[in-house]
Amino acid sequence: MSEDETDQCRRFSFIVFFILITVQIVSGSSLQTDKEVLLDLKSFLNYQNRVNRGRCMEWNEQSASPCDWPGITCSSNGGRVTGINLSGYDISGTIFGNFSALTELSDLDLSKNTISGEIVADLSRCKNLKYLNLSHNIIQGKLNLIGLNSLETLDLAVNRLSGGIQSNFPAICDRLIIANISANRFSGRIDNCFEECWNLQYLDLSSNNFSGQMWPGFQRLREFSVSENFLTGDVLASTFTEHCNLEILDLSENHLYGEVPKEVSNCKGLVTLNLWGNNFTGVLPSEIGLLSNLKGLYLGSNNFSREIPDSLLNCSKLAFLDLSKNGFGGDIQEIFGRFNQVMYLVLHGNSYTGGIISSGILKLQNVSRLDLSSNKFSGPLQVEFSEMPSVEFLILAFNNFSGSIPPEFGNLLHLQALDLSFNRLTGSIPPAIGKLSRLLWLMLANNSLTGVIPPEIGNCSSLLWLNLANNQLSGKIPPELSNIGRNATPTFESNKQNNRGKAGSSECLVIKRWIPADYTPFSFAYNLLTRKSCRTIWRRLLEGYGLFPICIGGSMVRTLQISGYLQLAGNQFAGEVPAEIGKMQNFSIFNLGINEFSGKLPPEIGRLPLSLFNVSHNKFSGEIPPEIGQLRCLQNLDLSYNNFSGSFPKSLNYLTELSKFNISYNPFISGAIPTTGQLATFEKESFLGNPLLVLPAFINNTSDTTEESPTNWEYEYGGKPNKQTIWDVFLVSLAAFLIFGVLSFIVTWKCFHFKQN
Numbered sequence: 001m002s003e004d005e006t007d008q009c010r011r012f013s014f015i016v017f018f019i020l021i022t023v024q025i026v027s028g029s030s031l032q033t034d035k036e037v038l039l040d041l042k043s044f045l046n047y048q049n050r051v052n053r054g055r056c057m058e059w060n061e062q063s064a065s066p067c068d069w070p071g072i073t074c075s076s077n078g079g080r081v082t083g084i085n086l087s088g089y090d091i092s093g094t095i096f097g098n099f100s101a102l103t104e105l106s107d108l109d110l111s112k113n114t115i116s117g118e119i120v121a122d123l124s125r126c127k128n129l130k131y132l133n134l135s136h137n138i139i140q141g142k143l144n145l146i147g148l149n150s151l152e153t154l155d156l157a158v159n160r161l162s163g164g165i166q167s168n169f170p171a172i173c174d175r176l177i178i179a180n181i182s183a184n185r186f187s188g189r190i191d192n193c194f195e196e197c198w199n200l201q202y203l204d205l206s207s208n209n210f211s212g213q214m215w216p217g218f219q220r221l222r223e224f225s226v227s228e229n230f231l232t233g234d235v236l237a238s239t240f241t242e243h244c245n246l247e248i249l250d251l252s253e254n255h256l257y258g259e260v261p262k263e264v265s266n267c268k269g270l271v272t273l274n275l276w277g278n279n280f281t282g283v284l285p286s287e288i289g290l291l292s293n294l295k296g297l298y299l300g301s302n303n304f305s306r307e308i309p310d311s312l313l314n315c316s317k318l319a320f321l322d323l324s325k326n327g328f329g330g331d332i333q334e335i336f337g338r339f340n341q342v343m344y345l346v347l348h349g350n351s352y353t354g355g356i357i358s359s360g361i362l363k364l365q366n367v368s369r370l371d372l373s374s375n376k377f378s379g380p381l382q383v384e385f386s387e388m389p390s391v392e393f394l395i396l397a398f399n400n401f402s403g404s405i406p407p408e409f410g411n412l413l414h415l416q417a418l419d420l421s422f423n424r425l426t427g428s429i430p431p432a433i434g435k436l437s438r439l440l441w442l443m444l445a446n447n448s449l450t451g452v453i454p455p456e457i458g459n460c461s462s463l464l465w466l467n468l469a470n471n472q473l474s475g476k477i478p479p480e481l482s483n484i485g486r487n488a489t490p491t492f493e494s495n496k497q498n499n500r501g502k503a504g505s506s507e508c509l510v511i512k513r514w515i516p517a518d519y520t521p522f523s524f525a526y527n528l529l530t531r532k533s534c535r536t537i538w539r540r541l542l543e544g545y546g547l548f549p550i551c552i553g554g555s556m557v558r559t560l561q562i563s564g565y566l567q568l569a570g571n572q573f574a575g576e577v578p579a580e581i582g583k584m585q586n587f588s589i590f591n592l593g594i595n596e597f598s599g600k601l602p603p604e605i606g607r608l609p610l611s612l613f614n615v616s617h618n619k620f621s622g623e624i625p626p627e628i629g630q631l632r633c634l635q636n637l638d639l640s641y642n643n644f645s646g647s648f649p650k651s652l653n654y655l656t657e658l659s660k661f662n663i664s665y666n667p668f669i670s671g672a673i674p675t676t677g678q679l680a681t682f683e684k685e686s687f688l689g690n691p692l693l694v695l696p697a698f699i700n701n702t703s704d705t706t707e708e709s710p711t712n713w714e715y716e717y718g719g720k721p722n723k724q725t726i727w728d729v730f731l732v733s734l735a736a737f738l739i740f741g742v743l744s745f746i747v748t749w750k751c752f753h754f755k756q757n
């Protein structure tokens with residue numbers, strides 16, 4: 001070794017030594033810096049969250065290292081802070097502006113909070129970030145993450161971000177594997193954004209306002225969803241090559257058209273193909289039959305031609321088949337009777353007139369959900385429906401079925417939902433219905449049924465949602481009716497185990513019929529229905545989770561237990577309402593309006609967890625039970641058009657959540673309406689035709705506004721500002737709860753799904 005070389009070597013060692021020392025010093029002081037930054041973060045959160053402070057309040061200044069603080073992860077040698085997870089910490093306010101001072105930060109999860117404001121510029125200086133999850137917040141403004149070149153996972157789902165995405169994609173694409181920007185307000189084109197994202201595998205752009213043409217490169221992903229956007233044009237054959245990697249492809253609810261290219265069969269691994277809600281035309285390519293892993297095929301609401309290729313029968317795993325709303329007429333295609341393994345068969349919204357028996361669909365061993373609603377079937381309900389081996393959800397509404405309900409329907413022992421509404425059925429409700437102990441939902445509204453409610457119905461211990469409205473049913477309410485829905489737990493439990501609601505496609509239609517849309521507290525949900533939320537609501541119902549808070553009579557404690565409804569409006573029921581009704585502790589909506597009920601209202605209703613009680617247009621008489629004043633969660637009380645008498649119960653003034661109230665046309669009611677409190681918030685229209693009732697002067701003087709009377713099926717809420725505010729607050733919290741529930745469900749479901757794949 002020459003002197004020179006030795007010298008160089010020495011110099012080199014020295015440099016290395018120097019670097020090592022520096023690194024040591026810097027990293028030593030850096031954990032200290034990291035701790036300081038975290039303490040800054042803590043006081044920042046402290047400042048922004050006066051009430052809910054989450055677990056970062058446990059971050060203790062005295063501890064030597066921040067590495068064991070909740071939500072904090074450090075590098076394996078404990079040298080630096082690498083991860084912050086504040087998911088679900090109840091954080092509100094803007095994003096902390098100094099995350100970049102944590103120079104080794106690689107994972108940042110702020111999901112499931114109510115973080116607002118824009119994405120701060122500081123965030124894009126976190127150069128080492130690999131995982132960024134800001135999902136489920138209310139972040140707005142434009143996407144601005146240029147600089148995050150190490151990102152592998154980006155989740156921004158469910159926020160309020162807007163504008164285009166071109167400036168960020170492909171700029172942050174280098175290492176990106178998962179990108180989820182669904183449920184925001186992004187707009188503009190997508191077709192030139194992801195071409196250079198060579199590592200991308202999961203891309204979710206759903207529920208935004210994207211427009212323009214499809215991105216033709218999506219086939220190399222494993223999962224691509226662009227559902228609920230405004231994309232247009234056709235899907236080119238060249239999109240699908242031999243190298244197609246797709247497992248989940250969801251193009252639903254866009255404006256795509258043209259034929260489905262047969263090359264889609266190149267995607268051998270495809271498990272879900274969802275083309276629902278576009279304008280695809282032509283014959284389904286028979287090559288789809290080559291997709292041997294296909295489980296879900298959703299082709300509804302398109303313009304496919306009637307011939308379904310036989311090759312589809314080769315998809316031996318096909319469980320969910322939706323060919324609703326494709327304008328098919330005549331008989332149900334015979335091929336449907338040969339999908340032996342199908343579990344969900346959804347053919348609603350076509351124009352079928354026959355073929356129910358001849359197609360053989362009723363013999364399918366595994367069909368658990370059959371939806372033939374909104375077609376043109378007529379004639380008597382086939383007895384053969386009752387021989388379906390596995391059916392749980394039988395939806396035959398909106399047809400022209402006539403004649404009576406075959407008693408054999410009582411043999412469908414797995415049945416959980418039976419919807420025969422909006423047909424022309426006559427005759428009486430068969431007592432055999434009482435054999436259906438798993439039945440949760442019985443929907444017979446808008447037919448011409450006559451006769452009495454069979455007492456056997458009380459054996460339906462799971463029956464929580466009973467809608468018999470708008471028929472010609474008569475007689476007294478049998479006391480046994482109060483036994484329905486007394487214990488649906490076994491049904492709910494088995495649904496939890498079997499994941500019944502897991503994947504479907506016609507939930508929204510079903511849900512819309514399930515929800516009595518014109519009633520609070522359901523009306524809120526009506527506005528939130530998207531394809532995803534419907535699925536979630538449906539699943540929550542089937543598993544027995546409540547959708548809105550209720551409180552039992554006499555209590556103000558709200559619980560989120562499931563609650564049922566009893567809709568008997570628009571019939572000819574008569575006689576007294578039995579006192580046993582007080583036993584129906586799982587029911588919160590009673591609509592007995594437009595009948596011929598008479599006698600006194602039983603005071604036992606004061607024990608129910610009611611949110612709606614409507615007895616309008618009957619012949620009830622006697623005093624209004626003061627016990628109604630105990631129903632602290634009551635929102636809607638209609639006593640109009642009866643013959644109540646005696647003194648107006650002042651206890652009703654305790655009903656602080658009441659947003660709709662009507663006592664009109666009870667000419668023998670006397671007494672005075674208090675000048676303060678909840679009752680004073682209602683207008684004159686709530687007290688019409690009560691000559692003996694003394695109203696506060698200000699109510700009497702309100703100008704006579706002639707309101708259009710709302711129709712039964714489309715009721716728009718209108719109220720005075722003061723009630724409205726309370727109502728708004730309530731609605732917002734309900735909505736928030738629902739959205740949260742919906743989202744957490746979707747997320748859980750997706751994760752589960754991911755793992756499965």
Ligand SMILES: *[C@@H]1O[C@H](CO)[C@@H](O)[C@H](O)[C@H]1NC(C)=O
Nearest residue numbers: 033034036037040097098101
């Ligand atoms: C960010 O944190 C570092 C380290 O604690 C500090 O020196 C710097 O002033 C902070 N910057 C801002 C903008 O707060």
Ligand SMILES: *[C@@H]1O[C@H](CO)[C@@H](O)[C@H](O)[C@H]1NC(C)=O
Nearest residue numbers: 255257258278279280281303
């Ligand atoms: C669907 O496509 C057909 C034929 O191409 C066209 O006539 C029809 O207007 C389209 N419908 C919609 C809703 O775009």
Ligand SMILES: *[C@@H]1O[C@H](CO)[C@@H](O)[C@H](O)[C@H]1NC(C)=O
Nearest residue numbers: 316339340341342365366367
């Ligand atoms: C029906 O489902 C069962 C259980 O999932 C399965 O074992 C059976 O093979 C299916 N029947 C047909 C005909 O596919």
Ligand SMILES: *[C@@H]1O[C@H](CO)[C@@H](O)[C@H](O)[C@H]1NC(C)=O
Nearest residue numbers: 422445446470471570712713
């Ligand atoms: C349901 O029945 C009621 C009462 O018979 C009627 O007013 C209403 O229009 C019907 N609804 C529909 C959608 O047919």
Ligand SMILES: *[C@@H]1O[C@H](CO)[C@@H](O)[C@H](O)[C@H]1NC(C)=O
Nearest residue numbers: 569593594614616636638660
């Ligand atoms: C009570 O029920 C009747 C009959 O269904 C309906 O017309 C009325 O609008 C309902 N009242 C309220 C306040 O919802």
Ligand SMILES: *[C@@H]1O[C@H](CO)[C@@H](O)[C@H](O)[C@H]1NC(C)=O
Nearest residue numbers: 619621622643644645646668
């Ligand atoms: C209504 O109630 C009044 C007072 O109780 C009674 O005199 C009258 O007969 C009742 N009318 C009807 C039609 O029931």
Ligand SMILES: *[C@@H]1O[C@H](CO)[C@@H](O)[C@H](O)[C@H]1NC(C)=O
Nearest residue numbers: 640661662663664685686688
């Ligand atoms: C109460 O019922 C009467 C009779 O149906 C109706 O005219 C009035 O508009 C209703 N009032 C309110 C506030 O809905």
Ligand SMILES: *[C@@H]1O[C@H](CO)[C@@H](O)[C@H](O)[C@H]1NC(C)=O
Nearest residue numbers: 157180182202204746747750
């Ligand atoms: C994207 O996020 C939404 C909301 O959390 C979730 O429902 C969806 O499954 C996610 N997409 C993917 C591909 O994981």
Ligand SMILES: *[C@@H]1O[C@H](CO)[C@@H](O)[C@H](O)[C@H]1NC(C)=O
Nearest residue numbers: 087111112133135153155747
């Ligand atoms: C982001 O956070 C949400 C809510 O905590 C979670 O469900 C989701 O799986 C996370 N996303 C990714 C891609 O990990």
